[in-house]
Amino acid sequence: MKHGLIAALIAFSTPAFAADVSTYALDNGMQVVVLEDHRAPVVAHTVWYKVGAADEPMGKSGIAHFLEHLMFKGTDKMAAGELSETVTRNGGSDNAFTSWDYTAYYQRIAADRLGLMMDMEADRMRHLQMTEEDVATERQVVLEERNQRTDNDPGALFREQTRAAQYMNHPYGVPVIGWRHEMEQLNREDAFAFYHRYYAPNNAILVVAGDVDPDAVYELAKTYYGPIEPTPNLGPRVRPSEPPQLAERRLTMSDPRVAQPSVSRTYLAPERNPGDQKTAAALSILAELLGGNSTTSFLARTLTFENPKAIYAGAYYDGSSIDEGTFSLVMVPKPGVSLQEGEEALDAALAKFMAEGIDLDELARLKTQLRAGRIYAEDNIEGLARQYGEELAIGLSIEDIEAWPDSLQAVTPEDVMAAAAEVFDRRHAVTGWLMPEQQPETQQGANG
């Protein structure tokens, strides 16, 4: 067993943030990142596993998230529920979350309890225990979670269907919570198989943020996480990739629980990549200019102000992922405007945007806001910790994360239009109509 000798000690200075950022690597491959903020005697202790729902075996959808729940059950040394109870007894709070690309566990607590948190978190990295009864009860809990988040909400059900159509081969098309029929079959063996393969120090990132000294954090990390054996031969994170997408997909869904019909369009879009974030930066700016601001963005102006067809119109870019992301548009038609007319208005607005180009004043204001956003972000150290954790977990480096604000500032109008032209390809798109009941006049293949 290695004893946490210093393999690398690299501290990056980041004048852009009030929080000082330091990073180290433990001998066993675990990355440690520390963000300092000494304004309050509090710390956030977060561990990010580089595994998520997109890494699940076929037919086992939901296992990454189910395991996240089971991680609170106990270890060789801790009884079920003891970890959370200990956090509570120390005046802290804890939780966890799962995405397609990562699974994260965090505690917020008094800064002098950091060692205790590491002791427990390191323990459950390798020594998880659970009974068949724990698994059966918790499976009911995640099924109720699915009920609450998805099955009780037609909008969530439709987003799930849209995503499944967007990704024809990549597992990003499978919901993180899991498909119900597969969730019902998940068992203890599935959970352990996933756990033993992926929960290891060389597949984890520790991000500690708050009133702490980086050297002291590093010493604690060596003590608690350092002795854990890495898992050998954890290969690169290669998932099934998308084939050429040649045909637009069109979905209509009716549900009596839908009160407000809507039109959505999602396009496959390039994601942020290590050392190469230029296109992603342009797409982020594009989303803001096109549909970020509810008053001044192009879609808001065109569809809710000038010739009002919509109650709401917006655009979003999700490119913080390992593999291809999405660029989405949505419009909620005013009463009396059909989904057909709504989609035509959206497409007409998009065509107008492509023809007119971007408003330079709007771009300048956006860049001002982005610069100010970095000042405001300093006030939320845990938000920064979350950002670092997420972005490191999808394979970006500290340098990439720190270069991102500059990448955004460097985006030119030409970059934005080139990125738009690349992404707005209907062959790569899913167009969706969500409505209360089947509309008899439904027409397929509208091209605005």
Add this chain to the structure above:
Amino acid sequence: MKRFAVALMALVWFALPVQAAVEIQDITTPGGIKAWLVEEHSIPFTALEISFRGGTVLDRPGKRGEVNLMMATLEEGAGEMDAQGFAKARDALAASFDFGAYSDSVTISARFLTENRDDAMQLLRQVVMEPRFDQDAVDRVRGQVMSILRNAETDPGDIASKAFNAMGFGAHPYGSDDNGTFDSVAGLTRDDMFAAKSRVMTRDRIYVGAVGDISAQELSTLLDGLLGDLPATGPELPKHIDPALTGGVTVVPFETPQSVVIFGQKGLSRDDPDFIPAYIANEILGGGADSRLMREVREKRGLTYGIGAYLVAFDHSELIMGQFSSGNGSVSEAVDVVKQEWAKIAADGITEDELDIAKTYLTGAYALRFDGNGPIARILVGMQMDGLSKDYIATRNDMVNAVTLAEINRVIKRIYNPETLTFVVVGQPEGLQTN
């Protein structure tokens, strides 16, 4: 087996020194506006929270939703600027202004950089003193409110809230949706917007919290400039009302796989001398992840993803409420478990061990609330509106720690009443006994 001995040793004595981080200055401007300030100069911006007591309870008869629509339309043009012009001016300064309408208050949450503080405040002053309420803006925002009302009609959580509030409060403003009804919102005019604003934004009801890169003198000048010309006084506030909750289970049929449940009974006011013991008792019954309700309904039986209970202290009424969702096939069992837990705590109270754990958690977690200028500014306003003194932050944990087992069990006997615990269930519950 308890390996983490340090955790147990830590019980009881442990609490973070919040006061170290939060030094409140209490100021009164030359114009008579009171404010609490925490200077925090390490980041060059200020979070300013302004609240006016009153809120949507001040909607006039037949004009339900006027205060909500007014607050939502405030930012849609002021002075010489229309909605587009105002948004551009605000964004060019990278300032943000959020406007909120609640039952007992309306709020302005502002955030602005030190480098252009004066310009940002000039802009906000125009919103406060010279809103335009242009007809097209009122109509556009009205359309958004109508969309919210439509969505609420088929959202099981909204249906449950509406039914519960109507049952508890009837014709009192707490008994209906702040957003108004389709009819009342359709009838609101531009004039109603001006009238609503001058009713709810008045100098006698202002509460201010500021945190960030600003001095007491600067804040004082800023506040007089911003708020000094508002009307002096507002209309009378509504009378106190006891919720008409007499127990039982009401089902609102709605086709959806999971039932949503809201339950509640009469509570106690924020200035009740028993408030702190009641708060601790609620923490134990339904406060966090380790509460009795979470343990019994989720951890042991897997009947829900989450269940919580909370004390609701309105200005003019009080409730103990809770909420959860459970599949139509399991909700009946879940309702029974909640009833049993309510009866159990009312009959037997809590144990010394539970009290100790809750005290440790509450006193330790208190510091976690103070995480950022904006959250601290909101806490400062909340404390003033609750009539708490500046030193409450420093003494609050001592008050929690001073509660004895005998005292909390007396308070539990006083407040928890299983007979009047009233449930509203929205969904298609199977085998649920109703009345």
